Amino acid sequence: MNKPLIVALDFPSSNEALSLVSQLEIYHPFVKVGMELYYKEGPAIIEELKMKNCNIFLDLKLHDIPNTVKQAMKQLARLEVDLVNVHAAGGKVMMEAALEGLEAGSRVGRKRPKCIAVTQLTSTTENMLTEELLIHSSMETTIKLYAALAKESGLDGVVCSALEVPSIKEVCGNNFLAITPGIRNSEDNNHDQHRIVSPVQANRLGSDVIVVGRSITGAKDPHSAYLRMKSEWEGLL
């Protein structure tokens, strides 16, 4: 993967998603289909996006007992997307089961999709971690341990805030992917995100991939917003 910017297609239906993609079509965008769009449109939206030459991150954040995750991943593998994810909080056996399902569902001769684990959502604060989730380690320690567990389970990387990338790379090595949402420029609305980083900072902190939603999809001119984010992320601005 070559430092991609993934656009989160958080839309209620394929009309809005495909209209956004058509504005970016010449760049063959890497896009993310999340729960909102997939629960409405199902596998059809994946096929439509493939026809538009998009790379696809199917973000369904699986978190269940190992057997359920394995069987679900077997089905998702058949969609032949590039990237899928689980919650690291499901534990090692569940993450291993996710990979087994992906291997089992992938066509012979075709590589399974990459699989990454969400560590702690970028909407989670240090205070929520201790007060609500009753995790009495710091955000950094928790995320480092979850990342190490994901690596031990054979996963390809994690989702985290760019703020945690240096410590994850220290523990898991440079080849272990760090995919980072929660990307905002100072003038953007933060919405429900808390552990926020600009595209320039994400680059400096060593993120491999950034995920950007509303700062592009909600912009007056999504095409210009995409190009600016991309240039800042790639260190051109």
Ligand SMILES: O=C(O)c1cc(=O)[nH]c(=O)n1[C@@H]1O[C@H](COP(=O)(O)O)[C@@H](O)[C@H]1O
């Ligand atoms: O797994 C994800 O993609 C994800 C993990 C996380 O910790 N935080 C997070 O924001 N995301 C996703 O990244 C996207 C961020 O969207 P914006 O906040 O609109 O840029 C959303 O689609 C989220 O579902």
